[in-house]
Amino acid sequence: MKLPHAQLAVLETASADEDRPITEVAEQADLKPEAATRAAFELEDEGLVAVSEETDESVTVTDEGETYADAGLPELRLYKAALEAGAETEPVSLGELLGAAGLDGPAVDIALANFARKGYGDVDSGDVSADADADPATDDERLALERLAAEETGGEDIAASVLDQLESRGLVDRSASTIRYVQLTDDGVTALMGGVEAAETVDQLTPEMLTSGEWEDVEFAEYNVEADAEQFQGGREHILRQTANRVKDVLVGMGFQEMEGPHADAQFWINDCLFMPQDHPARTHWDQFALETPDEIGSLPDDLVENVRSAHKEGVGEDGEGYHSPWTEETASRLDLRGHTTSLSMRYLSGHQVGELEPPQRYFSVEKVYRNDTLDPTHLLEFFQIEGWVMAEDLSVRDLFGTFTEFYEQFGITDLEFKPHYNPYTEPSFELFGTHPETGDIVEVGNSGIFREEVLEPLGVDCDVMAWGLSLERLLMLMYGFEDIRDVHGTLCDLELLRDVEVVY
Amino acid sequence: MPVVDVDPDELRDLTGHEDKDDDQLKTDLFDLGLEFEGWTEDDEMQLEFAPDRLDRLSVEGIARSLRYHYGDDRGVYIPSVNDADWTIAVEGQPEGRPYVTGAIVRGLDLDDAALESLIQLQEKLHATMGRKRSKGAIGIHDLTMLKGSPATDDGRANKSVTYTSVAPAEDSFVPLDSDGEMTPAEVLDQHPTGETYADLVNDFDRYPAIYDDLGLFSFPPVINGRRTEVTTDSRDLFIELTGTDQWTVDHMLNIVLYALSARGGQIERVEVDYDDDAPGEYAGQTLSRPDFAVRSKTVTHDRIETILGVDVDEGTVIDCAERAGLDATAVDDGAAYDVEVPPYRVDVLHPLDVVDDIGRAFGFNDLDPRYPEASTVGGRHERSRLEDAARDALVGLGFEDLLNFHMINAEENFERMGLADPREDGATDAVGAVDPVTIREPYSEDYTMLRTWALPSLLMVLERNTHRAYPQDIAEIGLAAHTDDTENTGVAEHRTVSGALARTDASYENVKGRLQAVADAFGKTLETPPTDHPTFIDGRTAEIVLDGDSVGVLGEVHPKVLVEHDLELPVAAFEFRLDALE
Known part of the structure; x- marks a missing residue:
């Protein structure tokens, strides 16, 4: 064998x-x-x-217990001092006795609490009277503690009530352990x-x-296969990137091409092409970051500038009216950090990015935008915008509803509702509301619409384009339930949170 | 988005629907796009809405919209206007504020609530269309306190006031909320309202002023005089607006007049008589105001059907238009409609805006979603695919992928990295030492420029995570930028790849090993000739040369940079341009 x-x-x-x-x-x-x-x-x-x-109970004396085994229990030291001061006949002030007994700090309370309990006397209004009949020599707790400390006993011959008392005073620890025995069989x-x-x-x-x-x-040799292994920290793609890539996967699957373009761009592409009047409060209330160096784009396409200026000043079409607001190329040329990636859509639709586009087309981007906002748990100065548009002949609001219904369902957001809304650059416009997959709350999930003719005609687009935008961080917070976006995105991030967050797929 | 405070009892009163309880009102208002935000201390509803329908900035305007919504009113309504009795003569007015308009409303019986609503409407219009009074400002006066001399010229009405200008200390009047006479200059200097709006006229040599026979009574756009102050006893009002655009002030006036008409006021025309030498585009012309002309937009039936995505008949279109407060008449055998738009609708610029109104009346949310038939091929941008491939390579090597802000400040980007700010000390060859793109009037001193490289962001993350477990091997692929005259935007933007090993055994060798693995994965030949860079330790720093091009730097981070970031263990790092992996 x-x-x-x-x-x-x-x-x-x-x-x-x-x-x-x-x-x-x-x-x-x-x-x-x-x-x-x-x-x-x-x-x-x-x-x-x-x-x-079999189960074995062991009793060990704590550090405090060792101290008292050596120096005497505080209540006994108080009793001794009281007798020496004649407290069995006349009450003696506590202060005087504490000094004589060498008690201070927590030991004072311990002495007082046990002095009366064990019948060594009374303490009344700061005066101590001692009972002359008490006998410290037969004090159970003292005897038990001294014998345990001297290892004369393991506690097996000490009354349970005395051990309970010592344990509650923190003078001994009791623990039970299992002792196993082995014997050969036949x-x-x-x-x-x-x-x-x-x-x-x-x-x-x-x-x-x-x-x-x-x-x-x-x-x-057998291992303890249940034991904890060494912790291993692998690399991991940032969860916001993962979420962005999931969005990209969905959109590519729906036939969308990805756009790319400058972060620092002229207001022309960011605002003017979007038919936002130069004095519109939105251009200030979006609070885009204006650049100091450099502050102006080198050049804008002349024909396009004239088309856009004309749309702003004269309107588009026979019945069209323009805005009654000033419009200068100088303002249009100023550089900002883009407040939305719709600037990319404008560049693509204008034919200046990838050439003239013939319908049908679908384009998207999941890229950073910049807003001069206050940094708080749900707002960042930089965040990712999901931007998408569809170019086709005769698009209706039903096509818009259908596209977004498909998109949001991929993220578990259903029962989409479309609330008529106003944007300077789309008409009709809709705010999108959906049901939160976890909480069931109705939450705003995006903004959408069909681009106005004042946007499309200057760009040379003569069919319909519908578009929508959504913050990626908002989608991430809905999917992961984060409460403070600053833990995730930016230099204030918490590496542990990024390491430990559960994989969502 | 604008918010108006509305007394629900007034709303019930003005709509004639006493039976609607608060919850029903909220639902009806939501259908119109007005969201209930909460109650004010005075038990008024706070209603928020998108900033297109500025005619809804008052309880009267909201009530009008509700009556259309309920079907109580249909089509375009134009209040009656009596003939002019007063003229606003315009001469010598400031070039920076050349336009004026006005009207008279008689027979009002304003209670406190109505007066409050009028003041709110005035303020909200100032904030929106009026661009904080710069583009248009409204002055409302008690007409009985004005004295106008009979005009002598032909064609003028009987009485007149004059919109002109005044030198800063030329004249004085008692402004609202004041007991003493003040010159316009003193108003700007000493009066709280004057101080608030001083910026609007500070550049002017002469300030806007309105006179009647008794003297200066209004200093637009800053403040009115006390003489003509409107109270609940005022029955007849004189309304004037000045601004930088005639259309804007005329339409702000229309919105105010529709509200006062709803309060039972009778509107009376005012002639605006621009002098032959007056600045602006109306010199020598007399404008009869208000201008209640309806505008007409022609919209095709086909366009309505393509936008809605359903077939509708002519009767439905006309019905929806009327329920939106518009009048539609079929033309071209029903192929199109002439749609009339009332003079308070400042948002309608294009026939499509009419289609939106018709769609809202029809009920957009009743339309079934459908997926567009158009077929397209999807795909990722090459740059974004490259970025993902590089990120996968780094993650495979054990780097935690990070995502940091592109905005930073000069101290983090340069000084704390031991790098000289090239704007002060001249550009060097060192990676990161290039002229930054800076932000005008930054909101926060932490974010004043775009980062020129990403390693500062990584060190900031290490600095803030010293309480977390090591090793911390982190990497980021993200934007970096610098000024560049050869770019049209003046900004060179590129994706940068940065990695850092923060661990007790971090060394040049083990960071180079990882870099080599990335280079190999992308089929690039890596060379690392020695160089120096102030962020790294001399003798342990190398240029990253990929396929012969110098594209970055790697090395052991200098102890002074580590100590600066409160790090107590070595860090070895690299940074190079993503496009080097193409």
């Missing part, structure tokens, strides 16, 4: 006549106690040993008599063992 080394050692060390504690067996067999225990249970499964157990004895060999165990499979064939003769 071959047994692993630990089992063999336990088998050889165990007795057929008596229960031996496993700790004793382990020591003798030169095994770790847990290895010996594991081996004993494995032997028991084989029927070679019997394992029995089968074990038979096996030993038949001869048992140790199987060779190895910790690590080595290249040499594989090439030499030695692996065939070895037994692998």
Whole structure:
């Protein structure tokens, strides 16, 4: 018979006549106690040993207990001082006694609480009177503590009530432990008599063992496969990037091409092409970051500037009216950090980015925009905008509803509602509301519409274009339930949060 | 978005629907696009709406919209206007504020609520169309306190006031909320309202002024005189507006007049008589105001059907238009409609705006979604694919991918990295040491420019995460920018790849090993000739040369930079341009 080394050692060390504690067996067999225990249970499964157990209570004296065992319990020191001051006949002031007994700090309260409880006297209005009949020599707690501290007893002969009292005073710790015993069974004895060999165990499979064939003769040491392993920190794509990529996947799947373009751009592309009058409060209330250096774009396409100026001043079409607002190319040429990526849509629709576009087309971007807002848990100065548009002949609001219904369903946002809204650049316009997948609340999830002719005609587009925008961070917060976006995006981020966040797919 | 405070009892009164409870009103208002935001201390509803329908900036205007919504009113309504008794003579007015308009409303019986609503409407119009009074400002006066001399010229009405200008200390009057005479200059200097609006006229040599026979009574757009102050006892009002655009002030006037008409006032015309030498585009002309002319937009039936995505009949279109307060007449055998738009609708610029009104009346939300049939092929931009591929490579090497702000300040971008600010000390070859793109009047001193490189952002993240477990191997691929005259925008934007190993064994060798793996993955030949860079330790810094082009820097971060960022372990890092991996 071959047994692993630990089992063999336990088998050889165990007795057929008596229960031996496993700790004793382990020591003798030169095994770790847990290895010996594991081996004993494995032997028991084989029927070679019997394992029995009993519960043992042990009492250990705490540091505080040791101190009192040495210097005396505070209440006894108080009693001694009281007797010496004659408090058995006449009450003595507490202050005087504390000094004599050498008590201060928490020991004072301990002394007072136990003094009265144990009948050594009374404390009344700061005066102490002592009971002359009390006998410190027979104090159970004192005797028990001293004997425990001197290791004259393990606590087994001390009354439970006294141990309870000492434990509640924090002077001793009691703990219960299981002691296991092992004894050879008849089968074990038979096996030993038949001869048992140790199987060779190895910790690590080595290249040499594989090439030499030695692996065939070895037994692998067992691991505690339930033990915690070393923590490993792998790389991980940022969750906002993951979310962005998921959005991109969905949009590509719906036939959208990705746009790309400048972050710092002329107001012309950011606002003027979008038919936002130069004095419109939106151009200030969006609070775009204006650039100081550089402050002006080199050039704008002349024909386009004239078309856009004309749309602003004269309107578009026979019945069209323009705005009654000033319009200058100088203002249009000023550089801003884009407040929305609709500037990219304008560049693409104008034919100045990838050439003239013929319908049908679908384009999108998931890129950063910049707003001069106040930084708070739900607002960042920089955030990602999901921007998408569809160019086709004769688009209706039903097509718009249908496209967005499909898109949001991919993220579990259903029951989309469309609230008529106003944007300077779309008509009709709709705010999108959806049902939050977790909370069931109605939340705003985007803004959309069909671009006005005052936007499209100057760009040379003579079919319909519908568009929508949404903050990626908003989608992320809906999907992950984050409450403070600053933990995620930016240099205030928390690496642990980014490391620990659950994968969403 | 504009918010108006509305007394629900007044709303019930003005709509004639006493039976509607507050909840029903809220639902009806929401259908119109007015969202209930809460109650004021005075138990008024705070209603928020998109800034197109400025005719709804008063309880009277909202009541009018509700009556159309309920079907109580239909089509275009134009209040009656009596003939002119007064003239506004315009001469010598400031060139910076050349336009004026006005009207008279008689027979009002204003209670406190009505007066409050009028003042609110005036303020809200100032804030929106009036562009904080710069483009248009409204002055409302008690007509009985004005004395106008009979005009002598032909064609003028009987009485007149004069819109002109006054030198800053030439004349004086008692302004509202004051007991003493003040010159216009003193108003701007000492009166609280004057101080608020001083910027609007500070550049003027002579200030806008309106006179009657008794003298100066209004200093637009700053403040009226006390003499003509409007109270609940005022029955007849004189309304004037001055501004930088005639259309704007005329239409602000129309909105005010519709509101006062709803309060039972009778509107009376005023002649605006521009002198032959008056600045502005109306010199020598007399304008009869208010201008209640309806505008007409022609919209095709086909366009209505394509926008809605459903077939509708002519009767439905006309019905929807009338319920929106418009009048539609079929023309061209029903192929199109002439739609008349009332003079308070400042938002209608194009026939499409009429289609939107018809759609709202029809009920957009009743339309079934459908997926557009147009078929297109989707795809990612090459740059975004490259960025993702590089990010995958870094993540595979154990880097935690980060996402930091593109905005930063000079201290973080330069000084704390040991780098000289090139605007002060001249540009060098060092990565990051290029002229930054800066922000005008930055809101926060933390964000004053675009970062020129990304390693400062990574060190800021390390600095803020010293309580988190190490190693911290982090990387970012993101935007960096600098000024560049050869770009049309004057800004060179590029994607930069930056990585940092913050760990006890961080060294040049193990950061180079990771960089080598990235280069190999993209089929690039990596060379690392020695260089120096103030962010890194001399002798442990190298240029990143990919396929022969110098594209970045790598090395062990200098202890002075580490200490500056409160880091207590070594950091080795690299940064290079993403397009080098193309």
